[in-house]
Amino acid sequence: MGDSPAKAQSPVGLTYVVGASQVLGLAVITVTGVWMGQYRDGIAWESLKLQLNVHPLCMVIGMVFLQGDALLVYRVFRNESKLFARVLHGLLHALALVISLVGLIAVFKYHKKNHFPDMYSLHSWCGMLAFGGYFIQWLLGLCFFLFPGASLSFRSRYKPQHVFFGIFLLLLSIAAGLLGILELLLFKIRDQYSSFAPEGVLANVLGLLLVAFGAVMGYILTRDEWRRPPVAEELALSMDFKKLTEEESPASPN
Amino acid sequence: MGDSPAKAQSPVGLTYVVGASQVLGLAVITVTGVWMGQYRDGIAWESLKLQLNVHPLCMVIGMVFLQGDALLVYRVFRNESKLFARVLHGLLHALALVISLVGLIAVFKYHKKNHFPDMYSLHSWCGMLAFGGYFIQWLLGLCFFLFPGASLSFRSRYKPQHVFFGIFLLLLSIAAGLLGILELLLFKIRDQYSSFAPEGVLANVLGLLLVAFGAVMGYILTRDEWRRPPVAEELALSMDFKKLTEEESPASPN
Numbered sequence: 001m002g003d004s005p006a007k008a009q010s011p012v013g014l015t016y017v018v019g020a021s022q023v024l025g026l027a028v029i030t031v032t033g034v035w036m037g038q039y040r041d042g043i044a045w046e047s048l049k050l051q052l053n054v055h056p057l058c059m060v061i062g063m064v065f066l067q068g069d070a071l072l073v074y075r076v077f078r079n080e081s082k083l084f085a086r087v088l089h090g091l092l093h094a095l096a097l098v099i100s101l102v103g104l105i106a107v108f109k110y111h112k113k114n115h116f117p118d119m120y121s122l123h124s125w126c127g128m129l130a131f132g133g134y135f136i137q138w139l140l141g142l143c144f145f146l147f148p149g150a151s152l153s154f155r156s157r158y159k160p161q162h163v164f165f166g167i168f169l170l171l172l173s174i175a176a177g178l179l180g181i182l183e184l185l186l187f188k189i190r191d192q193y194s195s196f197a198p199e200g201v202l203a204n205v206l207g208l209l210l211v212a213f214g215a216v217m218g219y220i221l222t223r224d225e226w227r228r229p230p231v232a233e234e235l236a237l238s239m240d241f242k243k244l245t246e247e248e249s250p251a252s253p254n
Numbered sequence: 255m256g257d258s259p260a261k262a263q264s265p266v267g268l269t270y271v272v273g274a275s276q277v278l279g280l281a282v283i284t285v286t287g288v289w290m291g292q293y294r295d296g297i298a299w300e301s302l303k304l305q306l307n308v309h310p311l312c313m314v315i316g317m318v319f320l321q322g323d324a325l326l327v328y329r330v331f332r333n334e335s336k337l338f339a340r341v342l343h344g345l346l347h348a349l350a351l352v353i354s355l356v357g358l359i360a361v362f363k364y365h366k367k368n369h370f371p372d373m374y375s376l377h378s379w380c381g382m383l384a385f386g387g388y389f390i391q392w393l394l395g396l397c398f399f400l401f402p403g404a405s406l407s408f409r410s411r412y413k414p415q416h417v418f419f420g421i422f423l424l425l426l427s428i429a430a431g432l433l434g435i436l437e438l439l440l441f442k443i444r445d446q447y448s449s450f451a452p453e454g455v456l457a458n459v460l461g462l463l464l465v466a467f468g469a470v471m472g473y474i475l476t477r478d479e480w481r482r483p484p485v486a487e488e489l490a491l492s493m494d495f496k497k498l499t500e501e502e503s504p505a506s507p508n
Contacts, residue, residue, distance in 0.1 A: 116448070117448045117449065117450075120447060120448050120449075120450050120454065121436070121439075121447065121454075121458075122432060122435055122436050122439070122457070122458045122461040123436065125458050125461065125462065126432070126461065126462075126465065129462075129465070160477075164472070164473060164476060167472075168469055168472065171425060171468075172465065174429075175428075175429045175432055175465070178376060178380065178429055178432070178433055179432055179433065179436050181376055182375070182376050182377065182433050182436055182437060182440075183436060183440065185375075185376070186436075186437065186440040186441070186444075187440070187444075190441075193374060193375065194370070194371045194374050194375075195371065195374075196371075196374050200374065200375075203376070204375075204376045204379050207376040207379065207380065208379065208380075208383075211380065211383070211426065211429070215422055218418070218421075218422065219418060222418060222476065223414075
């Protein structure tokens with residue numbers, strides 16, 4: 001794959017911005033862990049109170065960091081085969097879905113043990129919309145892009161919708177995360193929050209990190225010039241062949 | 255301008271989706287008004303309690319509906335001169351900024367009258383970041399696109415950043431709106447919220463309407479095929495001329 005004549009170096013700007021996205025994503029996970037460890041007594045599965053703390057940690061790992069990184073696969077693996085990128089994209093999303101499901105089970109079990117009602121808050125509505133939409137989007141992607149059944153013309157019409165909804169679901173997940181932060185703060189430290197308690201400031205900073213992660217991801221994914229260039233095998237073989245030759249002269253495959 | 259040879263009908267899909275965005279935007283304003291009127295005793299400026307209710311109404315009109323509509327100007331006014339579109343875009347944003355400023359003054363005055371602290375919550379941090387960023391973005395747009403000082407090459411390099419940050423600021427404003435909804439609910443009806451009180455359900459529906467408005471706006475603004483076509487005067491005169499001729503054959507200006 002590396003010997004493709006269409007091999008292209010990653011644009012320098014892309015490398016730095018992807019690096020920034022990874023720093024921000026890991027910072028989101030770290031600060032969530034510090035918050036749960038330092039101010040919420042840590043996490044534990046078999047616990048009346050601490051099972052709740054599994055939820056934010058799983059959700060930022062699954063619905064934010066891994067979901068985001070899965071979207072970057074086509075930008076980062078620029079010279080590998082499209083099949084490799086597709087499989088990695090699908091696997092990262094599958095891992096994100098499993099980890100998020102663990103996070104969801106944690107909060108439902110915590111609610112049940114404590115006799116709290118489910119699914120009444122705006123956080124839960126947005127979060128469940130994001131998770132449900134994410135699962136449906138993953139199934140559609142699997143059916144239409146990895147299994148060979150879908151026609152090429154259907155694939156090329158569905159692809160822009162898939163890309164749009166992928167970015168939408170990441171941003172909705174981030175919005176649900178912001179709502180979750182505020183909900184945790186207003187339920188537990190409402191009165192200290194308004195006097196700038198350290199926990200509140202830390203959680204607000206986590207919110208800003210989430211916003212920054214979403215902004216950087218959105219920037220990477222909407223730069224036309226950072227799109228994956230076509231590799232030789234695609235020019236010769238892939239389903240994109242017709243579309244590519246319509247857009248570019250065959251004499252200039254780069 | 256209507257007699258431009260590059261005159262193009264609005265794509266049918268665009269017309270319907272813009273229509274849907276307007277229905278959603280007006281629904282956001284209406285539901286916010288109903289919420290404040292039905293469950294929060296209405297709005298009033300000179301009031302110890304009701305001045306707070308001016309805030310959400312002004313913010314959804316300014317930072318959501320008008321900010322969003324200003325972004326649509328280049329999609330909707332496809333055959334008018336670029337200068338007309340630019341001036342309308344800038345004026346709608348200016349109106350949005352003024353209405354949002356009134357909403358901000360309302361909440362700061364309400365806090366002051368009631369001796370509540372300012373700027374401690376994640377809603378306030380995200381909202382102020384959105385408003386501050388929006389004001390700076392408006393000033394930069396005014397300097398670089400309406401005043402004649404900026405060089406053409408600088409303009410063409412700045413434009414993609416301006417477009418990206420415009421969409422980012424709209425989505426950040428919507429996220430701040432979602433946080434504001436949750437904050438109002440958890441401060442006032444925390445215990446009834448979990449038993450699906452009508453006010454909570456109405457406010458959650460408002461949150462979903464905001465999400466839908468953001469999704470539809472994002473969809474319209476990221477469809478390549480719905481971008482404003484170049485009009486004749488641009489092909490002959492504008493700063494975009496060089497870029498356009500690089501992208502398209504001069505023989506096919508449509």
